[in-house]
Amino acid sequence: MSGPSGGVKGSPADGVPSGPFSGVPGDLPGGADGASGGGRGGAVAGRLPWMLVLPAVVGMVFLTLPLAGLLLRAPWSTLLERLGEPQVLEALRLSLVSATMATLVCLLFGVPLAWLLARVAFPGRRLVRALVTVPLVLPPVVGGVALLLVLGRRGLVGQWLDSTFGITLPFTTAGVVVAETFVAMPFLVISVEGALRAADLRLEEAAATLGASRWVIFRRVTLPLIVPGIIAGAVLCWARALGEFGATITFAGNFPGQTQTMPLAVYLALETEPEAAIVLSLVLLAVSVIILAGLRDRWVSGP
Amino acid sequence: MTLDAHLVVTRPRFRLDIELEIAAGQVVALLGPNGAGKTTALRALAGLTALSGGRILLDGQALHPLPSEHRPIGMVFQDYLLFPHLSVLDNVAFGPRCRGASRAVARRGAAAWLERVGLAEYAAAKPRQLSGGQAQRVALARALAAGPRLLLLDEPLAALDAHTRLEIRSRLRRHLADFEGATVLVTHDPLDAMVLADQLVVIENGAVVQRGAPAEIARRPRTDYVARLVGLNLYRGLAGGRQISVGEVRFSVAEHLEGPVFVAFRPASVALYRTRPDGTPRNLWEATIEGIERHGDNVRIHLEGPITASADVTPAAVADLDLTPGQRIWASVKATETHAYPS
Numbered sequence: 001m002s003g004p005s006g007g008v009k010g011s012p013a014d015g016v017p018s019g020p021f022s023g024v025p026g027d028l029p030g031g032a033d034g035a036s037g038g039g040r041g042g043a044v045a046g047r048l049p050w051m052l053v054l055p056a057v058v059g060m061v062f063l064t065l066p067l068a069g070l071l072l073r074a075p076w077s078t079l080l081e082r083l084g085e086p087q088v089l090e091a092l093r094l095s096l097v098s099a100t101m102a103t104l105v106c107l108l109f110g111v112p113l114a115w116l117l118a119r120v121a122f123p124g125r126r127l128v129r130a131l132v133t134v135p136l137v138l139p140p141v142v143g144g145v146a147l148l149l150v151l152g153r154r155g156l157v158g159q160w161l162d163s164t165f166g167i168t169l170p171f172t173t174a175g176v177v178v179a180e181t182f183v184a185m186p187f188l189v190i191s192v193e194g195a196l197r198a199a200d201l202r203l204e205e206a207a208a209t210l211g212a213s214r215w216v217i218f219r220r221v222t223l224p225l226i227v228p229g230i231i232a233g234a235v236l237c238w239a240r241a242l243g244e245f246g247a248t249i250t251f252a253g254n255f256p257g258q259t260q261t262m263p264l265a266v267y268l269a270l271e272t273e274p275e276a277a278i279v280l281s282l283v284l285l286a287v288s289v290i291i292l293a294g295l296r297d298r299w300v301s302g303p
Numbered sequence: 304m305t306l307d308a309h310l311v312v313t314r315p316r317f318r319l320d321i322e323l324e325i326a327a328g329q330v331v332a333l334l335g336p337n338g339a340g341k342t343t344a345l346r347a348l349a350g351l352t353a354l355s356g357g358r359i360l361l362d363g364q365a366l367h368p369l370p371s372e373h374r375p376i377g378m379v380f381q382d383y384l385l386f387p388h389l390s391v392l393d394n395v396a397f398g399p400r401c402r403g404a405s406r407a408v409a410r411r412g413a414a415a416w417l418e419r420v421g422l423a424e425y426a427a428a429k430p431r432q433l434s435g436g437q438a439q440r441v442a443l444a445r446a447l448a449a450g451p452r453l454l455l456l457d458e459p460l461a462a463l464d465a466h467t468r469l470e471i472r473s474r475l476r477r478h479l480a481d482f483e484g485a486t487v488l489v490t491h492d493p494l495d496a497m498v499l500a501d502q503l504v505v506i507e508n509g510a511v512v513q514r515g516a517p518a519e520i521a522r523r524p525r526t527d528y529v530a531r532l533v534g535l536n537l538y539r540g541l542a543g544g545r546q547i548s549v550g551e552v553r554f555s556v557a558e559h560l561e562g563p564v565f566v567a568f569r570p571a572s573v574a575l576y577r578t579r580p581d582g583t584p585r586n587l588w589e590a591t592i593e594g595i596e597r598h599g600d601n602v603r604i605h606l607e608g609p610i611t612a613s614a615d616v617t618p619a620a621v622a623d624l625d626l627t628p629g630q631r632i633w634a635s636v637k638a639t640e641t642h643a644y645p646s
Contacts, residue, residue, distance in 0.1 A: 205351050206384040208371035211401035211449060220397070224388040 067285065074282055075275045082279045090257050091265035092283065098173060098261060099241040102180035103188075106237050110188040111230060115218065117189070118196035129193075136186045143182055144250025151178065151251075175252035176259050180241035187240050188233040195229020196222070232295060239291050243284065306453060306485040309357035310347045312340075319343050319509040320357075325485035325502075332488045332500030336528055340509040341489040345455050348487060349378050361453055361485070372401070374453070377446030381458040383438045385430035391441050392417065392426040398449030416444040420474075436467040443478060452484040459488070460495055472498055493532040497521065505529050523644050524567060535567045536612045539646055547643055551609045552588045555638040563646045570603060572640035573614035576633040577624055587635040592628050595621070606634055 075082065082088065116122075117129050135143055151158040151169045161167045169175045199222060207217045223230075245263040252259040254268065262284055269277040306325040312318070319340040325331045333341045346352035348359060350371035359366040366374050377398070385394050395413035400406065417423045420440040430438060439459060446454060459475060460468050476499055479486055490496050496503055497517040505513040505520070505528070513525045524530040530537035540549035542560035547553070554566055580587070590608030597603070602621050604614045614634060616626075626632070 200384070202380065202384050203386060205371070206378070206380060207386070207397070207401075208351070209349050209374075209376055209378040209455075210398035210445070211372050212397070213372050213401075216401060221386060 070278065070281055070285060074278050078275070079279060079282075082276060083283070085276075087256060087265070088276070088280060088283075091260055091262050091280070094173070094176070094257070094260065095242055095262040098176040098180055099238050099244075101177045102184055102241040103234055103238040105177065105181045106185045106188045106241075107230070107234060110185050110233075110237075111192055114189045114192035114196060115222070118193045132189055133186045135183055136190075140183055140244065140246030140248075141250050144179060144247035147179060147182060147247065147251040151175075170251055171253040171255065171259060173252075173258055176248055176261060179247040179251040180244045183244050183247050184237040184240040188230075188237040191233030191236060192226065192229055195226035195233075198229075199225045235291055235295055239288065242287060305362060306487075307358075307360040308348065310344050310359070311354060311356035312343055312347055312352060313355040317509060319347075321504070321506060321509070321511050323487070323504065325487065327485060328483055329502065330479050330486040330488060330500045331502045331504055332490055332496035333504050333506055334490060334493065334496045334532070335506035336491065339506045341491075341506055342457055343509075344506070345378075345457050345487060345489050348453065349376055349455055350374050366453075375451050376453045376455060377449060377451030378455040379439075379442045379446045379457065379459050382462055383430075383442035385433075385438055385441055385445070387430055389430075390426065391422065391428050391430065391433070394430065394441060395445045395448045398445060402449050413444075413448055416448045417441075420444045420478075434467075435463050436471050439463065439471055440474065443475065447478070447482070454479075454482055454484055454486040456486065456488045458490055460490070460492070475499060522567075522642065523565070525565065525646070530567065535569060536573075538566045538610060540564055540566050540643075542643065546585075549610055553585050554636075554641055554643075555583075555585045556641050556643040557639060558643045560643055560645060564643050565646045566641055566643045568636050568641045570613040570615040571601070572636050573606075573612060573616075574635050574637075575604065575614055575616060575620070575624060575626070576635070579633050580635065586638060586641070587633065590632055590634050592626060592630045592632055594628060595626060606632070608634075 113132065117125060117132070148155060148170060150156050151161070153159070153162055153168055153170060158169065161169070169178055203221055203225070204217050207221045212220065242261075243263055244261070245267070248259070248261060249264055254260050254264050256265075260268070262280055266277050266280045266284070269280060305327055306323060308323045309321075310323070311320050317340070321340070321344060323331065323344075333344060335341050343352055347354055348366075350366070350369065354367050357367070361375065385391075386397065389397065392410060392413050395416050396404075396406075396409040399409035399412050404412065414423065414426060417426055420443060422437060422440055422444075425433065425437065425441075430441070433441065439462075443459070456475075460472055463471055472495065479499060488496070488499055490499075500517060503513075503515065503517055503520050504511055505526070507526060507528055513520060513529055520529060521533045524533055524535055524537050527537060538549040540547040540554065540563075542556075542562060542564040544561075545556055545559055547556055547560070547564060547566055549566060556566065579589075588609050590606035590610075590612070592604055593607045594605040595602060596605075598615060601615045602618055604616060604621075604626060606612045606614060612634065616624075620626075624632075
């Protein structure tokens with residue numbers, strides 16, 4: 001919104017208007033104030049280099065134009081009506097429930113995992129950390145295939161689950177949660193581990209001298225200190241689970257009401273009724289923007 | 304209650320090896336330059352740094368095999384390390400809670416401790432709302448609330464400004480007098496050590512170089528570091544009767560000694576002359592002025608020559624003698640103002 005003129009923010013704050021591309025502090029009365037006050041922009045004044053500005057603008061347009069297109073082509077007149085369709089509501093409900101479940105599972109296992117990686121020096125820790133983050137870079141479809149091989153009805157673990165407990169995961173809602181957890185957990189682990197590494201270890205030492213065991217230290221000192229990191233990680237994790245497509249469709253399939261989440265519904269609707277796809281996409285866009293707004297302070301202004 | 308410890312911590316290029324004995328109610332200050340191993344010794348006592356060898360016995364009970372949380376200790380850290388998410392009251396109640404007190408009992412005890420350190424009205428405050436001096440008092444209350452038998456203080460006054468320091472030092476002194484267990488205080492400030500401790504243990508490069516009562520150490524320093532701390536000029540010399548040679552300078556002293564000795568005298572005992580004074584050549588040497596700086600109400604002159612010395616003179620004397628760096632000058636010290644003792 002501020003466009004290229006944002007580059008002259010550092011010019012003197014005297015309120016002297018200067019052209020958008022000439023951040024030279026004017027030799028006006030009060031120039032002394034400007035020199036002592038905000039000389040940052042004035043020191044490296046001059047024309048903004050087009051070799052940087054031009055690609056920056058192209059990049060910005062490329063990132064924002066598709067979203068604008070989504071808003072422009074949305075069937076605003078029939079929006080509410082389409083949102084009320086049972087299939088849309090069903091997909092939305094399933095998405096929210098499974099993403100939330102997946103986030104809870106990630107918290108349950110991911111926070112202890114992050115603690116282990118950050119606080120306990122065990123042999124092979126670097127390898128474990130690398131393996132844990134593999135799903136971050138792995139194509140989700142590959143993740144889905146791998147899950148099928150392990151947890152599928154004839155998979156390594158799935159076979160045993162089926163014969164012993166009668167549990168089958170693939171092509172069920174539980175399977176959706178499993179697929180989303182697999183893809184989203186690294187986001188939580190990385191975020192929480194970062195928070196743990198940033199937390200002051202000496203506070204934990206102080207707690208130890210006061211008689212706290214490692215479990216008490218974790219519960220009463222460490223955990224409260226890293227709550228912001230856990231929240232940030234959980235939100236990222238939830239957003240990733242909500243948008244999960246590849247692993248879900250591979251491992252859990254595409255059954256309306258059971259495993260058909262929003263992204264799957266969008267893809268399917270695109271072939272039959274594009275307007276419905278746009279409406280569904282708008283909903284996902286709205287959710288993303290809300291999440292971004294909630295996280296903005298944390299990510300943009302830094303911890 | 305007594306502490307009997309032999310602390311050995313080996314690291315690449317550093318070895319700490321010291322013995323400590325502290326009687327019940329006694330305060331021992333570990334004094335030493337940065338990197339001497341004071342804090343390592345304290346962390347070893349607390350169980351935060353593993354011992355490579357030696358032992359820690361408290362009333363005959365071996366502490367060294369126990370993890371920190373099972374040692375009957377209280378520790379005050381240099382920057383206090385109060386838990387930022389807990390109220391002042393819950394910070395103080397933390398220790399008793401961990402050692403098995405119920406929430407209500409722990410809080411009652413914590414409130415009593417806050418009363419004792421004069422911060423009862425801050426019970427509900429968060430640590431970030433406290434001043435440095437208040438945080439120090441809360442840290443002390445937190446360390447004492449769980450009823451430790453060994454109190455460890457790591458530079459407890461270092462983070463305070465000069466004015467607060469004075470007040471907190473006298474408060475700390477009162478609390479230490481009430482404490483029945485053994486106390487180890489780590490500091491690099493000789494004044495803190497002199498005021499707070501019954502015994503000083505001076506550490507340099509991981510080993511004890513001198514130990515004794517503060518007055519004794521102030522009178523008879525045995526290393527340059529200690530001499531600087533207590534503000535004395537210190538030399539090693541060879542005595543024969545009442546004569547001591549320190550390099551080419553000869554001192555007459557009051558004590559009758561033989562063999563290797565230390566000679567110490569105060570910078571204020573040094574007299575400076577522009578020309579060679581008449582009389583005996585003893586206790587007299589020619590020096591070059593290396594530097595001149597303010598020192599309290601006086602001026603401190605750093606002298607190089609056959610021996611390195613500091614001399615404190617009045618600003619008037621500096622003007623009279625017209626002292627400038629690089630100048631040659633005669634320095635002398637009276638025999639009655641020197642103090643010699645066997646090394």
